[in-house]
Amino acid sequence: MAHATNTSKYKLNHTMLRVKDPKVSVKFYEENFGMKVISKRDFEEAKFTLYFLAFDSPKAVSHGKNWTDRESVLELTHNWGTESDPEYKINNGNGEENKGFSLITISVDSVRAAVKKLKYNGVKFHGEIVQHPPFSTAVCDDPDGYWVQIMGRGEGGETTDPETYRFKDTMLRVKDPEKSLQFYRSVLGLSLLHTIEMPEAQANLYFFGYRGSTTEVAPEQLLEREGGVGLIWNYGTEKDESFKYHNGNNQPQGFGHLCVSVDDLDAACARFEDLQVNWKKRLTDGRMKSVAFILDPDEYWIEIIQNEGLKKREGW
Template sequence: MFNSQMQVCTTFVAYLDRTCTMATETEGATSHESHLEWAHKDNRRLLHVVYRVGDLDRTIKFYTESLGMTLLRKRDIPEEKYTNAFLGYGPEETHFVVELTYNYGVEKYNLGTGFGHFGIAVEDVYKTVELIKDKGGKVTREPGPVKGGSSVIAFVADPDDYLFELIQRKATPEPLCQVMLRVGDLDRSIHYYKNAFGMKLLRKIDRPEYKYTLAMLGYAPEEETTVLELTYNYGVTEYDKGNAYAQIAIGTDDVYKTAEAVRFFAGKITREPGPLPGIKTKITASLDPDGWKTVFVDNADFLKELE
């Protein structure tokens, strides 16, 4: 009798274990699907990229006169001892822009080895480079086809040594077209940005002769919008991020749901979702597996802020 009762108990416990495991797996699958669905149906767009410069007026002059950008707005925050300037090729409501930050009294930053470059699409790389030279700009790679390809490019450096790749293309709705960052595990990064950020893998190129692989990810084709270019250099798993490049901002319809999805797919939330003091714009901040920072901004609040 005793052995029979023990067998019944053991069988019942095993049943409970299987039931709990199945329930947990079902719950996990449901969470995965719900977070994945949200990341892909959310109304997301790359808004701006933030980085630090040592002389704001000097940089604005270079961007407007040499790169053809427009100064969209400028704001000074004396209580926090910094000034921002927003520049781009169209209004912030519809275009990706750069947000320059000048911290009072800081003239030099370390760019590190992780940040790569920004990309600008131009209709004639040769003419653009000549203009930049005439304005005293620094050309680090003369115009010409890429190695092993036909695309015409050039590289120029701004006054703080941030690199800009000039890419020859037909007229595009978004000339400020790329942000390139280096990562230590490309497949891991692709998985993260597809799942947590809802981006599409647009293309992947392996160049074994130069020992690197790159992936283009974004929310629309490269010819139509700004994309993230992630580069993996063979055998390099970590980079020095310096203190110059800061973050990318992405619009979202719900910072709370987005934070949940980012956390679920192994992103690190560094600022819990909620309104900013003073301007009330809701944001959340996160780090990807390589430590690159992204800030998600509430779409409706962002438009109100621009007003």
Template sequence: MKPLLRQISLTTNRLTRFYSYRMSSESPSYTKKIQSALSDASLKLNHTCLRIKDPQRSVDFYKSKFGMELLGHKKFPEMKFDLYFLSFPKSDLKHNKEGEVDVFCERGILELTHNYGSESDPEFKVNNGNEEPYRGFGHICFSVADIEKTCADLEAKDVAFKKKLTDGRQKNIAFALDPDGYWIELVAYNRPDQATTHSDVGYRFNHTMIRVKDAQKSLHFYQNVLGMKLLDVSKHENAKFTLYFLSYKPDEPRWSQEGVLELTHNWGTESDPEFKYHNGNEKPQGYGHVCISCEDPETLCKEIETQYGDQIAWGVKYNQGKMKNLAFIKDPDGYAIEVVPHGLCC
């Protein structure tokens, strides 16, 4: 009887996996096109949010090591958190109705979120997204004109590296580490495979990388629902992964842009019903979200609700949370995308 019971159990497990996969493969593929996203020239990939342990340490790191500027510091004492908005130097910054820099009307913004008390908690540690079993978010990426000089300057400033230019097989990229262990990829926007050379404009906050389970579902979501354009696909046969780069500026070279989203797909995850990436907002927390901004997010959010109904999950629907005039939508992997208007005052 024992072999028979074992065989029945194995058969049951196979059927469970089959039907789980079938249900997964039949779940929403996000093929409906949201016209208010596809036709909105004001859409921008505005910022990336990372939770931090110590704001003084992290803000100083990005300012002193990379030359970023603090554009805004927004305090929410009743909810016990603060937001710090940083950017590489920009000219002609717009201002909101309160006379502050409109941090929601730019590309290439880094938002650091500090929850009160974490800096004095010796046990507190953020999840950087690259350690098992909590992988999901991968890194932010800064592009520069001269990567060798940049890396040498950072080493002279005692910046720690996960990977130096001389490490590994890829000699044209490096990964620095911020105070919380987040990875910062460093690449050159002047590349040997490109005919055009770009003048040195300093650092650019080029892209944010997240890992995705099903590349096609994620591509459909970001292109059809949020209106992004596919810039480039980089396939790596030996390592069995593919990179997809999207943005709202399809006519500009990828590496010299700000506001690019990189989706990393490790082959085979889409066919594993048990596989799931960590979205950064479940414990242990770290990465928070990317944010898209536009002139009329309410219309965008209403059309998404009308077209997709319960097929798309929301963290907060537009204007329905404690903080008004914003929404949080969830992508196929459960990553959060904030949606805000230009000029938002908070």
């Protein structure tokens, strides 16, 4: 059945991470990477606050746009009181138990200069810069222990300009690549942009984005893009019936969801209904009638919202 929605207009709008202390986390992304809080929403009754951060300099891809009309926004969710709770701890998705979410990637003009600056600021790194020609990468921790990958073409020069940085993608581990590839292409309408096969590591990487090519793009082009999601498949997990990744929303919590903003929220949800997706929350469920959540094959949550730059609905 045809619906008045066009997946080519969809955007991979944001990645949500829970944080313990928003003052510390917001400062980390602002001072180290040059991100900016472009929207803040308080929910007094439910006692939580959402901080939406993005690259917003004149050199940024989505400079000046409404937060729903962008790609690669970082949503930090703060449940009130966690900052003063000594027992509260985030699950970063990378421990021996409760694996699932992997990391977010920020592409930079110079990995060498960016890492030098971050180390000067006291940021903790996992090892040194690693060469993956044509890329160089390094991985650091944010204040809650989430992994942030710094990636650039070669090591780069001795200076760095945060105004050129991009929130490149979010990486998730998946159990069965056939099911996940089908979901992200056919249900969400994303394009498979690039595949990296690593038989020596017994793993493959799949990189998706909207407004892609009919053929895979060169890996260097991925650095210039925003709004990507990368899927990590470790060989053999699909054969283990008992194997399951942690979706970040069961206890212990951490990563919350990916979010897709769409051209027409009602029509998009009708399309998802026809595709017989697994719902976490339909538009008609609960008190919030402006968001829906569907589940991918690993039960990661995908939030669906209206792109307010294309059609007004909530006035966000």
